[in-house]
Amino acid sequence: xxxxxxxxxxxxxxxxxxxxxxxxxxxxxxxxxxxxxxxxxxxxxxxxxxxxxxxxxxxxxxxxxxxxxxxxxxxxxxxxxxxxxxxxxxxxxxxxxxxxxxxxxxxxxxxxxxxxxxxxxxxxxxxxxxxxxxxxxxxxxxxxxxxxxxxxxxxxxxxxxxxxxxxxxxxxxxxxxxxxxxxxxxxxxxxxxxxxxxxxxxxxxxxxxxxxxxxxxxxxxxxxxxxxxxxxxxxxxxxxxxxxxxxxxxxxxxxxxxxxxxx
Amino acid sequence: xxxxxxxxxxxxxxxxxxxxxxxxxxxxxxxxxxxxxxxxxxxxxxxxxxxxxxxxxxxxxxxxxxxxxxxxxxxxxxxxxxxxxxxxxxxxxxxxxxxxxxxxxxxxxxxxxxxxxxxxxxxxxxxxxxxxxxxxxxxxxxxxxxxxxxxxxxxxxxxxxxxxxxxxxxxxxxxxxxxxxxxxxxxxxxxxxxxxxxxxxxxxxxxxxxxxxxxxxxxxxxxxxxxxxxxxxxxxxxxxxxxxxxxx
Numbered sequence: 001x002x003x004x005x006x007x008x009x010x011x012x013x014x015x016x017x018x019x020x021x022x023x024x025x026x027x028x029x030x031x032x033x034x035x036x037x038x039x040x041x042x043x044x045x046x047x048x049x050x051x052x053x054x055x056x057x058x059x060x061x062x063x064x065x066x067x068x069x070x071x072x073x074x075x076x077x078x079x080x081x082x083x084x085x086x087x088x089x090x091x092x093x094x095x096x097x098x099x100x101x102x103x104x105x106x107x108x109x110x111x112x113x114x115x116x117x118x119x120x121x122x123x124x125x126x127x128x129x130x131x132x133x134x135x136x137x138x139x140x141x142x143x144x145x146x147x148x149x150x151x152x153x154x155x156x157x158x159x160x161x162x163x164x165x166x167x168x169x170x171x172x173x174x175x176x177x178x179x180x181x182x183x184x185x186x187x188x189x190x191x192x193x194x195x196x197x198x199x200x201x202x203x204x205x206x207x208x209x210x211x212x213x214x215x216x217x218x219x220x221x222x223x224x225x226x227x228x229x230x231x232x233x234x235x236x237x238x239x240x241x242x243x244x245x246x247x248x249x250x251x252x253x254x255x256x257x258x259x260x261x262x263x
Numbered sequence: 264x265x266x267x268x269x270x271x272x273x274x275x276x277x278x279x280x281x282x283x284x285x286x287x288x289x290x291x292x293x294x295x296x297x298x299x300x301x302x303x304x305x306x307x308x309x310x311x312x313x314x315x316x317x318x319x320x321x322x323x324x325x326x327x328x329x330x331x332x333x334x335x336x337x338x339x340x341x342x343x344x345x346x347x348x349x350x351x352x353x354x355x356x357x358x359x360x361x362x363x364x365x366x367x368x369x370x371x372x373x374x375x376x377x378x379x380x381x382x383x384x385x386x387x388x389x390x391x392x393x394x395x396x397x398x399x400x401x402x403x404x405x406x407x408x409x410x411x412x413x414x415x416x417x418x419x420x421x422x423x424x425x426x427x428x429x430x431x432x433x434x435x436x437x438x439x440x441x442x443x444x445x446x447x448x449x450x451x452x453x454x455x456x457x458x459x460x461x462x463x464x465x466x467x468x469x470x471x472x473x474x475x476x477x478x479x480x481x482x483x484x485x486x487x488x489x490x491x492x493x494x495x496x497x498x499x500x501x502x503x504x505x506x507x508x509x510x511x
Contacts, residue, residue, distance in 0.1 A: 002378030009375030013361070013368075020363055092357035099323050100376040101349040253327040253344075256292075258283035 006102055007110035014081075014114035018121070028076065028122045032069035033129060040065055043191075052193055054225040066127075066135050067221035068190025070145075071213060073122050074153045075184060079177055081115030082160030086167055098251075105248045112161055112244065116153035123149055141224040148223035151233070152216035155240030159212075162243050165250025188214040189221075212239035273337035276301045276428045276459030277322070282332050284317055291317040293482045299461055299475070301427060304454045306470045306490070307463040309479035310507050315463045316356070318479065319432045322461070323353050336427055349377075352421030356432040360417065362406035366397065369405055370420050377424040384423070391419035411442030418450065422458070429453065432463045443469070467499040480507050 018024065044061040051058060088094040097107055127142070137145070163176050185191075187204065188211050198205040208214050215235035222229035277299040284292040292314050299305045309315050320326045322333060322340070330341035338347040360369045367388060374384035392398045395415050405413060414434055421429060431450065435443040447469045450460055462469070470476065472491030477484055485506055486493055494502040 005375045005378055005380070009372050013364075013372050016364065016368070017361065090357075092355045092359040093361070095323070095325060095355055095357075096353075096359040096373070097376065098325065099348055099353055101345040101378075103345070253325060255327045256282065256284040256321060256329060256332070258285060258290075 003102060003106060006100060007106070007113070010097070010107070010110040011114040011117060014111075014118055015121070018118045024080075025122070025125075028073060028080075029125055029129070031076065032072050032126050035065065035069055035072070036062060036130060036133070036135075049193065050195075052195070054222045054227050054229075060135075062130075062133075062135055064193070065191055066130055067224055068188070068217050070123050070126065070149065070220050071152060071156075071188070071190055071217040072185060073126055074116075074119050074149065074156045074216070075181055075213060077119030077122055078115065078153065078156035078158075078160040079163070079181055080160075081111075081118065081157055082164035083177075085111070085161065085164040089164075104251055104253070108161060108247055108251055109244070112154060112157045112247075115157040115160070116150060119153045119157070120146075120149055123153075137224045138226065140226045144223040144226050145220055148219045148233075151236050151240065152220055155212060155216055155236050155243065158240050158243035158247055161247035162250055165247055184211060184213040187211050188217055190214075190217050212236065215239070273334065274301075275299060275334070276303075276336055277461060278334040279322075280332060282318070282321060282328060284321060284326065286317075291482050292321070295479070295482070295484055297477045297484060297487055299428070299459050301459050302454050302457045303475050304451055304460045304462065304471075304473075305475040305477060307461055307477050307479060308465065308467065308470070308503065309463075310465055313465075313479040313507075314482040315465075315479055316432065317482075319356075319430065319463055322430055323351075324348055349424070350426050351428040351430060352424070352426040354414075354417050354421050354429070354431040354434050356434075356436060358413065358417070360405045360413065360420075363404060365402050365404055366392070366408070366416055367401040369416070370423065373420045374423050379424065387423050391423065395419055409442075410438050411445060414438065414442070414446055415449065418446070422453075427457065428459045428461070430461045430463075433465070434462070435464070435466065435469065467503050470499060478503075478506055 040062045049059060049061065049064055085094060088097075097111070098104065100107065159180075163180065167176055187208050189208060190213070194205055194208055194214070197208055212235060215232040218229050218232040219236050222232065275298040279298070280296045282292055282295040283290070295314075295318065307315055307318065317326070321328050324340055324344045324347065327344065328341045330339055333340035333347070335347040336350045338350060340347040364372075370388045370391070371384055374388065379387070388401075389398065392401055397412065397416070400408070400412075405416070408416065418429075418431070418434070429450070434450075435446055438446065450462065451471065454460055470490050472489070474490045476486070476488065476490045476493060478486040490499065497505070
């Protein structure tokens with residue numbers, strides 16, 4: 001019970017801070033909306049989509065990339081949450097959290113769930129605007145997407161958590177963003193189906209298939225149509241577990257070490 | 264296990280024995296040992312770079328000591344860090360509050376992190392703010408407070424879970440002289456309630472003759488004892504400079 005109180009406090013702090021930082025909310029929404037309204041409109045003509053599962057009919061390009069853009073929000077949110085961790089560590093608030101009398105994995109897990117909750121709020125706002133724009137899914141689809149989005153958010157948040165444990169300073173983090181976010185996003189099925197990529201380059205298609213972000217996007221895509229993509233589910237959970245384990249390892253406290261030649 | 268039996272080390276609010284630490288082979292702490300009795304104000308005095316921050320990192324479990332080296336009220340930081348941490352309050356050198364959240368929200372966040380119930384937290388926070396004369400400022404954002412009030416709030420926060428040991432890492436850095444004096448006096452007063460205080464500083468004017476002192480120099484304990492006794496007839500500043508040379 002007391003542990004739950006601590007976890008709730010971490011969650012509340014994260015959500016409250018997000019809601020007070022309006023510009024962050026705005027920026028998080030503008031990014032995918034630009035892709036949806038501008039990029040997709042321009043790209044629609046260039047890319048022919050055939051009917052592939054979970055779709056049963058021809059779909060517009062905007063409809064195709066909507067799950068990918070949900071993934072993009074989760075990806076950015078995951079990285080941003082870890083960015084705030086690096087910031088917290090520099091400012092000392094991380095120290096405050098880590099000196100609370102709880103196991104480290106628990107505190108990190110609470111932080112992860114809090115980050116995923118914030119990400120979910122952003123996705124919900126995005127899907128609402130997309131619906132107003134005409135990209136709608138069935139109520140069952142929206143409902144089924146919630147657990148898929150949670151899992152995808154946790155997996156990407158865990159990746160961010162792990163990266164934050166390895167990055168010591170904010171300046172270095174910009175590089176990580178470039179080397180993680182862009183490759184992950186473009187080497188995935190978010191913007192183009194994998195068979196299209198296969199036509200261009202089998203090697204790149206192979207990398208896309210190995211990319212956990214692809215599986216997160218596919219998990220969300222199928223869920224929006226009320227279906228479970230089992231391989232995507234498996235890979236997302238596996239990757240999430242692995243990233244979280246790495247993050248806990250990364251945040252293990254250093255141990256005192258005597259200098260060589262001393263007791 | 265040492266923590267299981269009664270000994271002077273177990274009765275101490277804080278006991279450090281034979282602590283060593285090196286950063287990449289370069290020694291930062293060498294065979295550091297001292298004890299802090301309940302209700303005592305102990306200054307961890309040392310010039311910059313003496314190893315105070317490293318020692319604070321070990322005492323707060325951010326760097327984990329070997330078993331038996333750091334005991335907080337008998338709880339071994341190396342074996343049972345959570346129990347050891349539960350008995351201490353920490354005021355870090357860097358600010359650890361959210362400027363964009365209210366004083367009450369910052370205090371509640373910490374209280375919940377420590378596992379206090381909402382009702383208990385409400386009661387203790389109201390008490391703490393009243394004691395600081397800040398009751399009417401509970402709803403204000405921390406960013407609106409001056410440096411002295413922010414520090415006072417952090418000290419009150421570190422005491423919400425009623426620890427018996429309070430660690431402060433250069434808590435007066437960046438404060439003006441009146442705020443510095445007020446904070447120093449406030450923390451001295453806390454010892455009357457039985458709280459043991461370890462106050463890391465390089466400013467000798469924050470110490471009283473009746474305080475205890477551990478002088479850290481080049482990672483080693485260079486002197487320890489009651490301030491009045493160790494300095495003898497010398498002013499503390501002169502004694503400090505003589506002990507640490509040009510480094511001060």
